Amino acid sequence: MLRLGPLTVLAGPSGSGKTSALRAYDALARLGGGAELGAVFADPGACVPERARPDAQRRRGFRIGCTADGAEGPVHLDVAVQAEPELRIVGERLTADGVVLLETALRDPGRRAVQAAWHTAGSAPVTRAPLPDDRLGTPLLPLRVAGKTDGQRRVLAAAEQMVVALRSVFACDPLPGRMREPVPTGSGRLLGGCDNLADVLGRTRVECGRRHAQFVAAVRTGCAGPVEDVLAEPVVGGVIRALIDRGDGVRTGLGRLGYGELRYLALALVLFTGPGVLEVDPAGEVPAALQTLTVLADGFDRGLDVRQRAELLRLAARMCERGHIRFVGAVADASWAERAEGVTVVHLSP
Known part of the structure; x- marks a missing residue:
């Protein structure tokens, strides 16, 4: 994890990951703005760690994420991206103060969707629904979450804090x-x-x-x-x-x-x-x-x-x-x- 201030200088020799860190930041910003995964990662295979081994289904990928601090406290976003054999988001997690506010996972590789569950804290602890696997789920939450319960309003506030932090890059x-x-x-x-x-x-x-x-x-x-x-x-x-x-x-x-x-x-x-x-x-x-x-x-x-x-x-x-x-x-x-x-x-x- 890299802790960034208002003005940050990343320093290191060639191969230390400076450019990769900036590209990851830019990628998260574009995904936070609603860009499709394919438009953000034109060469996803280049993002896969060199020593990563494919699983039984020949899948390989990478993870990116960040933390945005603000009125809701530190909000953490972690994204798992499958790069091979086809590009798709296979998992996403938005958390704050130890509470999982949004979690998505690929349940059926044959469908172009992930199963999402977001915090409700109402009559049911979570709400489940499919989300597309070619876009980040966090920016889509305002379109899916009604904001009727305290839990839902907390999800919306955390999502807004993250999306606003990632925009304008x-x-x-x-x-x-x-x-x-x-x-x-x-x-x-x-x-x-x-x-x-x-x-x-x-x-x-x-x-x-x-x-x-x-x-x-x-x-x-x-x-x-x-x-x-x-x-x-x-x-x-x-x-x-x-x-x-x-x-x-x-x-x-x-x-x-x-x-x-x-x-x-x-x-x-x-x-x-x-x-x-x-x-x-x-x-x-x-x-x-x-x-x-x-x-x-x-x-x-x-x-x-x-x-x-x-x-x-x-x-x-x-x-x-x-x-x-x-x-x-x-x-x-x-x-x-x-x-x-x-x-x-x-x-x-x-």
Whole structure:
């Protein structure tokens, strides 16, 4: 189990499981948002532990899970996924304070369903019904549980706490090679690879002048040369490109920036924005002011110099302290982050 704080850095050598942990987090978030199992695990066989042996029915799989703390106390979710011979959820358990609130199990392999039982604490201790085996059961509970008894209301509250905690996750890995080119005008929502950064800049610069000014100040700290503004402009062909205004009549296209500068600029933009600007599934049932965005950044310090990584970590700590963002980054060596205020460093080993 990995204990994550508002700002967490996973550290360890190659093969220690940093990327696997971030992928599991992202997978749980997508399942919590109602995604189908096949859309989340395109290559499920790669998730099966190398030494796992098939059972008598030639089945192999893996487990993922998490704990979400909140008003209902720690709520635990554990999911068993069968990867071979066919992809399906074969078991799920939602527990709080030692009470099993939801439990599913595969009873009949010939049916595309699992048997579910959820806590009722009424005239009958549990209610049983089939649930699909290609989706997580916890997000489906509000559609199945009436909420008439104290037990049912407890199930709904725990499920809501878990689903809200898992929603609004943005896996971010800026790809400078794609960021250098002009892009078509689109939705204005940033993609995980930040390919469409120019399109998003055109939106954020207009929508929130205060945040944009803070973003420009951060870019000024992490990029070479003077920086008066960061903007987007249309070019021939119906596309737009991103530019840095140097303040002396010179504008530098992002194509001229270095690899580390582009990654720094993109990550800074992510930290200053929210669910409405990033390509995430926001928790619509939660007021925008109370929503928390979780950013996952594998290879967080890749291509960054000492100054850039320190400034991004300081910026992430500042935004996490405000309570509207959580950040989990993965690095090989976190010695530079160990003493930073507000940072939780989790050391992993192969």
